[in-house]
Amino acid sequence: MTRPDESDPSVAVVGGGAFGVTVAHDLAVRGASVTLYERGAVADGASGRAAGVCYDAYADRIDAAVGDRALKRFREFSGTGDFRFTDCPYVVLVRDGDDRRAEAVREGVARMREHDREVSLVDPDDLATEFPDLRTDDVALAAVARNAGYTDPGAYTAAMADAAREAGVEVREGTPARLRTGDGTGRDDTGSPRVETEAGSERYDAVCVAAGAHTRRVLADADLAVPLKPYRVQALVTDPDPVTDRVPMAYDATGGYYLRPREGGLLVGDGTEPVERDPDDWVRDADDWFVADCAGYLETALGRSYPVDRAWAGLCTATPDGHPLFGERAPGVFVAAGWQGHGFMRAPALAERMAEQVLGGEGIDAFDPNRFEGDEEFPIVEGMALD
Ligand SMILES: Cc1cc2nc3c(=O)[nH]c(=O)nc-3n(C[C@H](O)[C@H](O)[C@H](O)COP(=O)(O)OP(=O)(O)OC[C@H]3O[C@@H](n4cnc5c(N)ncnc54)[C@H](O)[C@@H]3O)c2cc1C
Numbered sequence: 001m002t003r004p005d006e007s008d009p010s011v012a013v014v015g016g017g018a019f020g021v022t023v024a025h026d027l028a029v030r031g032a033s034v035t036l037y038e039r040g041a042v043a044d045g046a047s048g049r050a051a052g053v054c055y056d057a058y059a060d061r062i063d064a065a066v067g068d069r070a071l072k073r074f075r076e077f078s079g080t081g082d083f084r085f086t087d088c089p090y091v092v093l094v095r096d097g098d099d100r101r102a103e104a105v106r107e108g109v110a111r112m113r114e115h116d117r118e119v120s121l122v123d124p125d126d127l128a129t130e131f132p133d134l135r136t137d138d139v140a141l142a143a144v145a146r147n148a149g150y151t152d153p154g155a156y157t158a159a160m161a162d163a164a165r166e167a168g169v170e171v172r173e174g175t176p177a178r179l180r181t182g183d184g185t186g187r188d189d190t191g192s193p194r195v196e197t198e199a200g201s202e203r204y205d206a207v208c209v210a211a212g213a214h215t216r217r218v219l220a221d222a223d224l225a226v227p228l229k230p231y232r233v234q235a236l237v238t239d240p241d242p243v244t245d246r247v248p249m250a251y252d253a254t255g256g257y258y259l260r261p262r263e264g265g266l267l268v269g270d271g272t273e274p275v276e277r278d279p280d281d282w283v284r285d286a287d288d289w290f291v292a293d294c295a296g297y298l299e300t301a302l303g304r305s306y307p308v309d310r311a312w313a314g315l316c317t318a319t320p321d322g323h324p325l326f327g328e329r330a331p332g333v334f335v336a337a338g339w340q341g342h343g344f345m346r347a348p349a350l351a352e353r354m355a356e357q358v359l360g361g362e363g364i365d366a367f368d369p370n371r372f373e374g375d376e377e378f379p380i381v382e383g384m385a386l387d
Contacts, residue, residue, distance in 0.1 A: 015211040017047035022351035025164035037177035043157040049314030054345035057145035059111035073348035081159035090148035095254035179222035213279035213315040215337035225374025236311035240264030274380040286311035320378035326367035340383030
């Protein structure tokens with residue numbers, strides 16, 4: 001970012017999700033003058049609909065480091081406002097006969113251990129001893145990640161938005177923002193990016209676009225193309241049940257669903273539809289098939305059924321290579337999106353990194369948004385899948 005003078009840099013953040021509020025906070029505490037634009041209310045997007053499963057069990061070195069840093073920040077921030085982070089092991093299971101995914105888990109765990117992650121393969125009998133409420137009779141292979149936990153992503157986002165306000169960020173809710181269009185860079189003829197709202201137009205030294213499923217549209221207003229497809233995923237919560245205090249977080253790689261304890265009940269997720277959705281026109285309720293399938297998942301995972309309290313859908317975003325679009329897309333215009341269903345757990349670490357990048361630090365080459373032309377055709381691949 002270049003600035004004509006030495007005054008505090010002015011930065012606009014577009015999007016009040018977990019990423020947007022964290023980068024706004026982190027920029028403000030580093031001395032920037034920050035305005036955050038949110039079209040609705042803070043956490044109206046995916047961050048208010050997410051499951052809150054967090055871990056550092058990634059085979060990729062950068063992802064593992066990002067997960068580790070994010071967990072540290074979640075733990076440090078826990079206790080702020082209504083935000084609480086609960087440590088809990090994360091178990092990945094492969095069922096009998098699924099040799100392909102068993103091999104993928106073995107290889108993945110070996111790579112995670114190379115990056116010093118606290119992850120190990122566990123014998124199904126030992127798994128049954130540690131977690132007696134998990135059904136393990138047809139488990140072929142299991143891995144347990146110890147550096148993991150869960151939280152309520154909406155509570156995190158609200159608490160971090162408050163922290164951002166306290167740090168001096170001006171949070172403008174109910175304010176849809178547009179990047180200035182016209183010259184292909186999102187910058188006006190004075191050389192600074194500009195944000196337009198119904199109230200008028202303002203220039204900034206830099207703009208961070210973290211608008212979730214709307215990110216491609218926001219950038220397109222400034223003639224900046226990025227390959228990003230919104231897709232629908234689903235989750236539900238069950239009524240409280242005493243057994244759930246004793247279950248870990250778990251991902252059944254064979255069944256393609258995950259679960260975690262939640263307020264005395266369970267949260268169960270899956271229902272990924274690999275279909276591009278219009279971010280302004282999609283079904284927010286869960287599908288009947290998803291709710292019906294969850295009954296089967298819980299029978300498989302825990303050997304019993306649970307009454308469903310409520311179920312919902314939300315939008316995630318996919319990129320051609322499964323890595324985020326993260327960094328400076330054009331001079332002074334930064335983008336952070338394309339999380340493939342893992343954006344909440346990475347937000348504290350990557351937002352911190354983006355704040356540093358906006359103020360002159362290094363980006364992350366593997367996530368550079370300019371690695372694509374922007375008009376690529378690509379299939380949507382679920383972020384958790386081991387295929
Ligand atoms: C059911 C479900 C379960 C999930 N579970 C997990 C999980 O367990 N762990 C995990 O890491 N991730 C999970 N995710 C993914 C996670 O929710 C997202 O990756 C993450 O919340 C993205 O945060 P964000 O701040 O980038 O985007 P968002 O939270 O989508 O925020 C973007 C914001 O931008 C606003 N906006 C859009 N356009 C404009 C505009 N023009 N002007 C101003 N504001 C605008 C929107 O209103 C929105 O509030 C899940 C997602 C869903 C739907």
